[in-house]
Amino acid sequence: MKLIIATIKPFKLEDVREALTEIGVRGMMVTEIKGFGAQSGHTEIYRGAEYAVNFVPKIKLEIVVESASADQVVETIIKSAQTGKIGDGKIFVLDVGQTVRVRTGESGTEAI
Amino acid sequence: MFTKRTSLIAGAVAASCLPSLGLAQSADVTPLNGEIGFIFTTFMFLVAGFLVFWMAAGFAMLEAGLVRSKNVAMQLTKNIGLFSLASLFYYLIGYNLMYPGDGWSIEGTLGAFGPAVLEAVGLADTEADMTYASVGSDFFFQLMFCAATASIVSGALAERIKLWPFLVFTVLLTAVIYPIQASWKWGGGFLDAMGFLDFAGSTVVHSVGGWAALTGAIILGPRIGKYTKEGKTVPIPGSNLTLATLGTFILWLGWFGFNGGSQLYMDTAGNVADISRIFANTNTAAAGGAVAALILTQLLYKKPDLTMVLNGALAGLVSITAEPLFPSLGTATLIGAVGGVIVVLAVPMLDRFKIDDVVGAIPVHLFAGIWGTIAVAFTNPDAAFFTQLYSIVVVGIFVVITSAVVWFVLKSTMGIRVEEEVEINGLDMAELGMEAYPEFGRS
Numbered sequence: 001m002k003l004i005i006a007t008i009k010p011f012k013l014e015d016v017r018e019a020l021t022e023i024g025v026r027g028m029m030v031t032e033i034k035g036f037g038a039q040s041g042h043t044e045i046y047r048g049a050e051y052a053v054n055f056v057p058k059i060k061l062e063i064v065v066e067s068a069s070a071d072q073v074v075e076t077i078i079k080s081a082q083t084g085k086i087g088d089g090k091i092f093v094l095d096v097g098q099t100v101r102v103r104t105g106e107s108g109t110e111a112i
Numbered sequence: 113m114f115t116k117r118t119s120l121i122a123g124a125v126a127a128s129c130l131p132s133l134g135l136a137q138s139a140d141v142t143p144l145n146g147e148i149g150f151i152f153t154t155f156m157f158l159v160a161g162f163l164v165f166w167m168a169a170g171f172a173m174l175e176a177g178l179v180r181s182k183n184v185a186m187q188l189t190k191n192i193g194l195f196s197l198a199s200l201f202y203y204l205i206g207y208n209l210m211y212p213g214d215g216w217s218i219e220g221t222l223g224a225f226g227p228a229v230l231e232a233v234g235l236a237d238t239e240a241d242m243t244y245a246s247v248g249s250d251f252f253f254q255l256m257f258c259a260a261t262a263s264i265v266s267g268a269l270a271e272r273i274k275l276w277p278f279l280v281f282t283v284l285l286t287a288v289i290y291p292i293q294a295s296w297k298w299g300g301g302f303l304d305a306m307g308f309l310d311f312a313g314s315t316v317v318h319s320v321g322g323w324a325a326l327t328g329a330i331i332l333g334p335r336i337g338k339y340t341k342e343g344k345t346v347p348i349p350g351s352n353l354t355l356a357t358l359g360t361f362i363l364w365l366g367w368f369g370f371n372g373g374s375q376l377y378m379d380t381a382g383n384v385a386d387i388s389r390i391f392a393n394t395n396t397a398a399a400g401g402a403v404a405a406l407i408l409t410q411l412l413y414k415k416p417d418l419t420m421v422l423n424g425a426l427a428g429l430v431s432i433t434a435e436p437l438f439p440s441l442g443t444a445t446l447i448g449a450v451g452g453v454i455v456v457l458a459v460p461m462l463d464r465f466k467i468d469d470v471v472g473a474i475p476v477h478l479f480a481g482i483w484g485t486i487a488v489a490f491t492n493p494d495a496a497f498f499t500q501l502y503s504i505v506v507v508g509i510f511v512v513i514t515s516a517v518v519w520f521v522l523k524s525t526m527g528i529r530v531e532e533e534v535e536i537n538g539l540d541m542a543e544l545g546m547e548a549y550p551e552f553g554r555s
Contacts, residue, residue: 045413046347047420048460
């Protein structure tokens with residue numbers, strides 16, 4: 001099993017959710033986050049004074065899938081979240097030691 | 113505004129037209145011809161008066177929206193506190209100091225001392241001035257202007273001034289400082305005698321509030337974190353621009369009473385037409401100020417700044433207040449638009465001097481107030497440029513000196529500024545033990 005962590009532009013969330021649902025992803029966790037990477041913030045002006053917005057709003061997705069479908073999920077996120085402009089986000093893929101469904105106590109891929 | 117309290121000769125004549133006392137209470141009495149003007153003007157003062165009253169709500173919402181959420185409850189407390197204290201002290205001291213009639217303590221300079229007294233019930237045994245309005249309506253209307261002056265100060269000093277010293281300042285402003293200088297013009301004092309023109313108070317109300325706010329802001333110092341050691345300005349965005357916008361629209365509404373009521377008479381077709389002109393001019397000046405700020409912030413900063421547009425509308429209103437009657441709609445729009453430009457340029461200028469004005473009260477009420485007072489000379493043929501300028505300076509010097517004395521005395525006795533920790537944690541919890549939005553943040 002793999003945990004896929006993806007940060008994307010907030011306005012792409014709906015596209016990504018639809019695309020992942022189409023390839024059979026049955027669940028995901030979504031968090032509103034702020035951060036910076038290559039885009040490294042920008043400046044805004046309030047009442048004539050410039051200020052730096054160091055942390056840019058992003059959406060973080062966490063998806064656990066069977067190892068075999070991890071590459072397809074990553075491809076789908078790239079396709080649906082990409083704008084080609086700076087700040088599109090990052091994807092991390094991690095190994096998952098165990099998964100348990102709280103309601104039934106099932107574990108492993110059954111619990112995904 | 114013209115000088116109030118016209119002579120009692122007219123009142124004595126009018127007294128013979130009074131209905132007999134018993135009939136005054138019954139419903140089927142047709143007003144006598146001699147009373148109709150009195151009735152309409154009085155009614156006009158009451159309507160205009162409660163419109164100006166509503167401006168207190170506008171100031172409260174504007175300020176609540178432009179301070180941070182940790183200081184909102186305190187800002188609201190200051191607003192209702194200052195309005196109520198202004199009501200009491202204008203009654204106890206201010207009204208007769210401002211309108212002494214023939215009872216000047218120093219002719220043309222210092223009015224009379226004593227609380228306001230209304231006519232007897234049903235005008236019993238009263239020689240009411242039938243050419244004007246009831247004393248009750250005049251007092252009610254004038255009181256609202258006094259309270260508006262104090263409201264101007266609270267926004268500029270928000271988020272760092274202690275509650276009680278601020279309220280003590282409010283008492284002195286509304287009981288003494290405002291009424292004395294207002295008597296010079298509206299009470300028929302020496303500025304009025306010189307020919308100074310200030311229809312509804314660009315100088316008498318707005319710049320006075322602005323001078324007191326400027327003096328206070330300098331003595332109080334900026335909020336912690338507003339300016340860096342290198343001198344850079346750090347924006348401190350307000351908590352709720354919805355409230356700030358609602359507050360601006362409320363002020364805009366109230367201004368129709370502020371300027372319209374300052375016609376002071378609604379007893380002839382000519383006066384009603386003039387009030388209508390004033391309403392239309394007041395509206396278009398606000399629009400001019402807002403549009404000017406909208407366009408100018410887009411050009412300067414690549415994005416419009418809502419808070420500046422709100423300030424721009426208010427600056428337009430302040431600018432037209434000194435002469436809302438004579439200008440054409442087009443000229444009124446331009447006068448308001450200049451006010452909007454002044455605000456957009458003055459806000460960053462104050463920041464360069466490290467004068468921290470939380471809501472933009474100083475650019476809106478002081479700078480646009482000065483502009484509006486000067487602009488009278490361009491539209492009203494009776495205005496003299498140097499008399500306008502002289503009056504602006506005289507009133508400015510008086511208010512800066514008197515408020516500076518009060519602020520320094522308060523600073524050395526009660527202290528005017530909250531502790532550093534209190535300021536950072538927010539005045540709501542520290543000084544009031546309550547929050548405006550308790551369901552957000554800490555639970």
